[in-house]
Amino acid sequence: MNRDNDKGKILLGRTLIVAFSCFCLLMVLVARLYYLEVIEGEKYKVLSDENRIATRVIIPSRGLIYDRNGEVLAMNKQNFQALIIAEQTPDIAQTLEQFKKIVPLTDKEEKKVLQDIRNNRRFMPVKIKDGLSWNDVSSLQLHAPELPGIFIDEGLNRYYPMGSYFAHFLGYVGSVNAQEAQSDPMALVPGFKLGKSGIEKVFEKQLRGKNGNIKLEVNAFGRVVKEIERQAAEEGKSVVLSVDWRLQKASQDAFGPNSGAAVVLDVHSGEILAFVSVPSFDPNLFVGGISNRDWSALIQNERHPLTNKAVSGAYSPGSTFKIVVALAALEAGIINENTTVDCLGAMELGSHKFHCWKHSGHGPLNVVGALKHSCDIFFYDIALKLGIEKIAEMARILGLGSDLGIGFNNTSKGLIPDKQWKENRFKSKWLQGETVIAGIGQGYVLTTPLQLATMLARVVNGGYEISPKFQKLSLKEKAKIKKLPIHMKNIEIVKQGMFEVVNALGGTASKAKFDINGMKMGGKTGTTQVRRISMKERKTGIIRDENLPWKLRNHALFVGYAPHDQPKYAVAVVVEHGSSGSAVAAPIASKILQEALKLGI
Amino acid sequence: MYHSNFSRRLSLKEKFYRLNFAYILCIVLLAFIGILTLYSAGGASMVPWARNQLIRFVFCFGLMIVLAVMDVKIYLKYSYLAYFAVLLLLIGVEIFGHVGMGAQRWIDLKLFKLQPSELMKISMVLFLAKYFHASSLHQIRTIKGIIAPLLMALFPALLIILQPDLGTALMLLFTTVVIFFVVGVQIWKFLIVGSSVLALAPIAWHFLHDYQKNRVLTFLNPERDPLGSGYHIIQAKIALGSGGVFGKGFLNGTQSYLNFLPEKHTDFIFTMLCEEFGMVGGGFVILLNLILIIYGYMFAYRITSYYGKLVVIGLNTNYFMYVFINIAMVLGMLPVVGIPLPLISYGGTVMLSVMASFGIILCMDINHHVNLGRQSFND
Numbered sequence: 016m017n018r019d020n021d022k023g024k025i026l027l028g029r030t031l032i033v034a035f036s037c038f039c040l041l042m043v044l045v046a047r048l049y050y051l052e053v054i055e056g057e058k059y060k061v062l063s064d065e066n067r068i069a070t071r072v073i074i075p076s077r078g079l080i081y082d083r084n085g086e087v088l089a090m091n092k093q094n095f096q097a098l099i100i101a102e103q104t105p106d107i108a109q110t111l112e113q114f115k116k117i118v119p120l121t122d123k124e125e126k127k128v129l130q131d132i133r134n135n136r137r138f139m140p141v142k143i144k145d146g147l148s149w150n151d152v153s154s155l156q157l158h159a160p161e162l163p164g165i166f167i168d169e170g171l172n173r174y175y176p177m178g179s180y181f182a183h184f185l186g187y188v189g190s191v192n193a194q195e196a197q198s199d200p201m202a203l204v205p206g207f208k209l210g211k212s213g214i215e216k217v218f219e220k221q222l223r224g225k226n227g228n229i230k231l232e233v234n235a236f237g238r239v240v241k242e243i244e245r246q247a248a249e250e251g252k253s254v255v256l257s258v259d260w261r262l263q264k265a266s267q268d269a270f271g272p273n274s275g276a277a278v279v280l281d282v283h284s285g286e287i288l289a290f291v292s293v294p295s296f297d298p299n300l301f302v303g304g305i306s307n308r309d310w311s312a313l314i315q316n317e318r319h320p321l322t323n324k325a326v327s328g329a330y331s332p333g334s335t336f337k338i339v340v341a342l343a344a345l346e347a348g349i350i351n352e353n354t355t356v357d358c359l360g361a362m363e364l365g366s367h368k369f370h371c372w373k374h375s376g377h378g379p380l381n382v383v384g385a386l387k388h389s390c391d392i393f394f395y396d397i398a399l400k401l402g403i404e405k406i407a408e409m410a411r412i413l414g415l416g417s418d419l420g421i422g423f424n425n426t427s428k429g430l431i432p433d434k435q436w437k438e439n440r441f442k443s444k445w446l447q448g449e450t451v452i453a454g455i456g457q458g459y460v461l462t463t464p465l466q467l468a469t470m471l472a473r474v475v476n477g478g479y480e481i482s483p484k485f486q487k488l489s490l491k492e493k494a495k496i497k498k499l500p501i502h503m504k505n506i507e508i509v510k511q512g513m514f515e516v517v518n519a520l521g522g523t524a525s526k527a528k529f530d531i532n533g534m535k536m537g538g539k540t541g542t543t544q545v546r547r548i549s550m551k552e553r554k555t556g557i558i559r560d561e562n563l564p565w566k567l568r569n570h571a572l573f574v575g576y577a578p579h580d581q582p583k584y585a586v587a588v589v590v591e592h593g594s595s596g597s598a599v600a601a602p603i604a605s606k607i608l609q610e611a612l613k614l615g616i
Numbered sequence: 617m618y619h620s621n622f623s624r625r626l627s628l629k630e631k632f633y634r635l636n637f638a639y640i641l642c643i644v645l646l647a648f649i650g651i652l653t654l655y656s657a658g659g660a661s662m663v664p665w666a667r668n669q670l671i672r673f674v675f676c677f678g679l680m681i682v683l684a685v686m687d688v689k690i691y692l693k694y695s696y697l698a699y700f701a702v703l704l705l706l707i708g709v710e711i712f713g714h715v716g717m718g719a720q721r722w723i724d725l726k727l728f729k730l731q732p733s734e735l736m737k738i739s740m741v742l743f744l745a746k747y748f749h750a751s752s753l754h755q756i757r758t759i760k761g762i763i764a765p766l767l768m769a770l771f772p773a774l775l776i777i778l779q780p781d782l783g784t785a786l787m788l789l790f791t792t793v794v795i796f797f798v799v800g801v802q803i804w805k806f807l808i809v810g811s812s813v814l815a816l817a818p819i820a821w822h823f824l825h826d827y828q829k830n831r832v833l834t835f836l837n838p839e840r841d842p843l844g845s846g847y848h849i850i851q852a853k854i855a856l857g858s859g860g861v862f863g864k865g866f867l868n869g870t871q872s873y874l875n876f877l878p879e880k881h882t883d884f885i886f887t888m889l890c891e892e893f894g895m896v897g898g899g900f901v902i903l904l905n906l907i908l909i910i911y912g913y914m915f916a917y918r919i920t921s922y923y924g925k926l927v928v929i930g931l932n933t934n935y936f937m938y939v940f941i942n943i944a945m946v947l948g949m950l951p952v953v954g955i956p957l958p959l960i961s962y963g964g965t966v967m968l969s970v971m972a973s974f975g976i977i978l979c980m981d982i983n984h985h986v987n988l989g990r991q992s993f994n995d
Contacts, residue, residue, distance in 0.1 A: 022753040022922070025800035030929055033794055034913040037936045041906050044940065045899055047947045051857045052895040059857025066854065067870045234874040 068243065069233040074207050075224030076171055078251030080185060080214060082260040083288075083487060083616070088181050089215070092174035095152045095167055096145030101132045104164030111143070113161045117154045118144060140168070172302050173208070173215075179295035180264050183323040184287075186213020186423075187298050213323075214256065214485060217422045224251035257286035257487045265610040266291045269603045275571075275590040276324035276464040279607060281616075282472040282576065282585045284488040284496075285481030288616055289586075289607065290465075292324040317566070318591070322425075326418075329427040329461040330589050333541030334389045334523075334596065335574045336410075336456025338474060338509055341382050343409035344397040345505035352508050355379040358392035362451075369395050369451055386512025387522045389540060391455050398454025403445060406453060407433040412499055414469040415462050419482050429466050432459035456541060467587035471574040473499060475537070475582035478506055513537035514579050517601075524573065527601035531612050536605060537582075538575030540596030545569060560594040568592035573600035577608040584611045626982070631685045634982045639911045642904050643680075643959065643974060647673045649901060650960035653889050656867050657881045657962075665881050665962045672728070672964050676971035683975025688983040691976065692923055695739075695746035699768070702739040705732040706775050728964035733776045733784045738973055740769060740788060741795070741930030748799045749923035749989060756800050766796075782828055783953035787937045794933045795926065832951045848878045852946050855884075855891040856898075863894030881962040883954060886946045901960070905939045915981040921988035924980040931973040938970065 051059070080089035097118065104110045111125060120128070124144065131141040143165070147155070152167055159165075173188050175181060188208040195209070209223065210216035227248030232240045266277050266289040279289040294316070300309050313320050322328065344350045360376035362369045371377065371391040377384075385393035398406060410416060416431030430436075432453065434445040452458040462470075465483055472481055478501035514537040516522040523540045546567045548557055560568050571593030576585045586604050593599035626634070651673070655666040662670075709723065709732055722729040747765050748756065755761030769792040776785040797806065821829070855871035864870065869891035872880045880888045890898040912932030916925045935958065942957040944950040956963055958970040 022756075022800065025753065026798055026922070026925060027917070029798040029800065030913060030916060030925075033798060033929070033933065034910070037909050037913075037933070037940075038906065040936075040940050041902055041909070043949075044943050044947065045902055047944075047949060048856075048890070048895055048898050048902070051853065051947065052859055052890060052898070053861055055857050056860040059854050060860065062854045063858035063871055066851075066876050067874055232870075232874065234876070240874060 067232055069231045071229045071231060072207075073227035073229060073246075073248040075226055075248035076250050077173065077188070077208075078218075078222035078224065079253045080218075080222070081253060081255045082258050082263075083256065084259060084261075085255070086260045088175065088177055088256070088258075088260065089185055090174050090176065091171040094145055094170050094172040095147040095149075096170070097143040097147060097151075097155060098140040098166055098168050099128070099132070099143050100140050100164045100166075102164075107132060107164075110162055110164060113158070114143060114155075114165060117158060118147065118151045120144065140166075146172075174302070175298045177260060177264075178297045178299065180260070180267055181258075182295045182298045183292040183325065184213055184258065184263075184290040185298065186215040187211055187301050188215050189301070212424045214254065216424065217485065218254045221254055222251045225249035255487070256485055257281070257284075257288065258290060258485075259288050259614060259616050261614055262289045262607070262611055262616065263291065265289075266607045267293060267295065269606040269610075270590070273590045273593055273599065273603070274318040274324075275588065275593065275600075276328055277586060277588045277603065277607060278325050278465045278468040278483070279584055279586045279611060280468045280472045280481070280483060282476040282481065282582050283479070284493055285469070285472065285484045286487055287483050287485060288584065288611065290325055292322070292328075294318050294320045296320045323423060324589070324591070325464045326421060326423050326426040327463070328589065328591075329429050329463055330570055330572065331458075331460060331543040332415075332456040332462040332467060333543035333570070333572055334391075334455060335467060335539045335541035335572050335587075336460060336462075337386060337389065337394050337454075338513070338539050338574070339410050339413055339415070339456075339470065340394050340398055340401070340406055340454050341386060341509050341512065342413075342474065342501065342505060343405050344401055345382065345508060346409065346501060347401055347405055349400045350382055350397055352383065353381055355381050356385070356390075356393040356396045358390050360392070362392050362395050364395075364399070364448060364451060367448055369448075382508060383512040383515060386509065386539065387515035387519055389516070389523050394454040395451045398450050399447065401450075401454075403433055403450045403453055406450070407431045410460075410470075412501070413473050414480075414482070415466050417466070419465065419469060421465065421483055427461070427463050429463050430459055430461040457543065464587045464589045467572070467574050467589075468585050471538075471576055471587065472585035474501075474506060475510060475576045475585060477503060510537060510579070510582075513539055513576070516540065517575070517605075518579075523597045524575075524601035524605075526597070527573075527575075527605035529605055529609055531609060534578035534580075534612050536575050536577040536608050537579045538573055538601065538604060540601055541570075541572035541574075542594070542596040543570045543572065545592065565592050568594050571596045571598070571600040573597075573604040575601070575604040575608055577612055584608055584616075586611075628685060631982050635681075635684060635978060636911065636915075636981055639908065639974075639978070639981075642908050642911075643971075644677075646901065646904050646908075646959040647677075649889070649897075649904075650885070650957075650962075652866070653885055653892070653960065654881055654962055656869065656892060657872060657885070657888055659873060660867050669962055669967075672967050673971075676967050679968070680971045680975035680978065683972055684978035684982060686979055688924070688979055688986055689988065691742060691927070691979070692746060692749075692988055695742040698739040699743035702732055702735045703772055706736060706772055708732075710775055710778065722965070728968050730968075731965045733772075733779065733781060733788075734965050734969040736772050736776070737784075737788055737791065737934050738931065738969060738976070740772065741791065741927060741934065742976075743768060744792065744795045745923050745926035745930060748795070748926055749921070751799075753800055757802060762796065762801055766792075780825060780828070781954075782824075783941070783955045786953070787934065787941070787955070790937055791930055791934045795930050798929055799926065831953070848884070848952065849948055851876045851878065852884050852887040853948055856887040856946070859891040859894040859898075861895045863890065863892045863897055866892055868892060883942065883952070883956055883961060884946055885961045886943055886957050889960070902939075902943065905936075909936050909939075912977060915977060915984065919980055919984040921986060923988050924984065924986075928977050928980050931977055935970060935973060938966070 076091050079087055082088055101107060128141060128143050155167060175185060189211045190208055210219040225248065227246045229242060230244040232243055234240055262279060266279060270293045274293055277291045281288055296313055357379045358371055358377035360371050360374045377388050377390045380388065380390050380393050410431045416429055418426045418428050437443065437445045449458055453460055469483055478499040480497045480499050517524045517528045517536050517538055524538060529536060571590040573588045573596050576582045586607050588600045588604040590600045651666050651669050654669050655662060658665045722731045744765055751761055773785045773788045776788065851871065855877045869888055871877045871891055872888040877884060877888055889901065909932060912928055916928040919925050919928060938955060938958045941950060941953065941955045945952055945955065956966050958966050
């Protein structure tokens, strides 16, 4: 009996332990539940929403770009493209075969599609063909049952109706690269394109607009269950530019087969009226992805069609720089309109002999005559008297050696050398000979076509500090333009020189002169050596430019303005390896200015 | 020889009258919550789950009442027989499962899938209860006295491990351990066995299937493989945690109806319940289970017969294991072992076995005054 009692007692005692343990363990569960749901509840709520809600960004349509007359320069074109999702197609080859019956594909295109399918994950849409016509789209939709996994996607593509005429100026849009992605929240949106260069980049903020978004509830497989919230996208704002498409077209056409750049400015405001870099290319080729053939043709072209020569091309200004030197000398009081220098065809400095382009010499010339004939000796002489610092100072006042705040990619600042620069660059002293050749815009001096146009505009507008502008200036903005410390009297002297260059007998650009209702052009030619002429060649006779390969011929420059009496337009023309400023560059500038005057912009 | 003439037989009506209605109410409430949750899991629909579950519950409820009003002596009488019959069944499906049925370990009864391993949990308790009912404390405290039941418990557990159903096997072993503990096997024996098991654990690790190893490793660090096996645990935690105090509301559980929640109608149903009903709902389910379990131990206390006490303690502990392992698993406190939440998870097998357990427990309670066998006599 005792034993049975003990058995019962032990059972009772141990059962109590078990029951109590069960109770405690269940309480642990309650505590854990409390911890997860109450203490950490907020955290899991966020995670649950992250699971549940997928945000799709709506890309706003990009703002349009107009010229000053309201002509569309950049627009958005509806683009239909056929996409294929590999995992929704039982037999890719057969589906593509069916597709080809409706929309033909080249072997190359088909190969690319198959390659893309292989390289992408099976649920990713792969582009078969874009730029489909309405006709193609409707037949494809009609045959949809035979085309499993193929669907039509409608998007907007940038389109430049003027084609090659505005390629460099407008720039282009493209997908975001890794570097841009870090600073741009839009970067992660597939299909988003942003301005990569030119106006598209400078006005990116305005053109882009504000993206909208759709909040969607999605299930674990990513399938959309319902729409929770929608915020419409705000369209990009349009941009109206100061360029005139007619002048732009005429300017580009004026170059013919030549390579180079031209910039036309309104001298009173700095508004860019035309901005040309040739040869150009069709920016629409890039929109849907450029073909390999087109790309290598552009890349291998020795005339560099992709380079924006108007801002990226840094050229020796040559004799066009004489405008700067003359003005500097007049301002410094080293010369006046009557000071003459006798040109004997060469000048000796130490052991070195500096030649005038006219070996027989010009005889005695004042500053107007020196500009008209582009006499080198005159400018050697006054450059020596001025010194490089004074020349550099005037050059900078006129906008050379600066990027002018244009904001384009690869904008060159050019180069205005001085003693300090040489010290920093070469760790050596400035030589007087270097001042001499700087006096005719050779040596270290480098300028871009945009700078040259700006320089000329600042001179002929009476010495106002205009800068190149993309858009029309308001009167208030025009009133804010500062006067430069240059005397009107001296400007008139230089202008007289430039007038004679074109209009006087014996002027270097007299063949380019015109007279439209009394409106005439003034300007300055420039021809700059690309190669070094050796002493040996000098002795045996300099090889004529026409007989040299294109790459070694001289650059031809001309800066011009019109009308002479009341200057309105300034143009800078650089013709790469164009041989002669007077024979090649001046006629182009003349055509451009005539067109501007006729248009009366 | 086991007949007792000291207590008179109860009429059927009296037996009904003696049913513990509070206990039954808890069972019905839990099943009701289960069906409600399955309705939500089915996308506010009685199909595919809620209706089936309701039918099963009604059937099982009937079975429970039948088992409850049966003559208590029959259980004692057939305890051994039941054990061996189930053991044969277990061996049978083990063999046929290997040979012809594509690793299938159940017998299809249309409404239910009969898993012998589930039945074994009950018959094992009955077997051990009868065995220890007949043993004296002295016998229990000798090795010789416990070696037979130990082997009888280990053999089916081994068969179940081979199936492989680690979860069920472990539950069977735990229940066995608890019974051995309450009948008075010395603590030091547990310590010896326990420490040798720990020592052998690294070796056992080698015999685990890859998916079982994965489950353990993933349990230890769910972030190890967030899209693979850890996905379930992470998503379950999100579902559960995002419920907050009062839940997202009935039919509003985003994790579950957007299919982020795996196994939301079976093993992970508790997370769905907590997502929709919050801490309050989850806590209520735990509370109901706590009441059931405490009731069970109270029954055991007032039952006169040693057999009856042991049966109730064994079955009650077994039920507790289900509840604890399942909830601890979905709360991320135990590895995912594939144990459903009884009465709530969708599925017939476990419903059948726990409702049968409740029936037997109720029967023992109805007959709590009945003396069974000589151990209860004052001799």
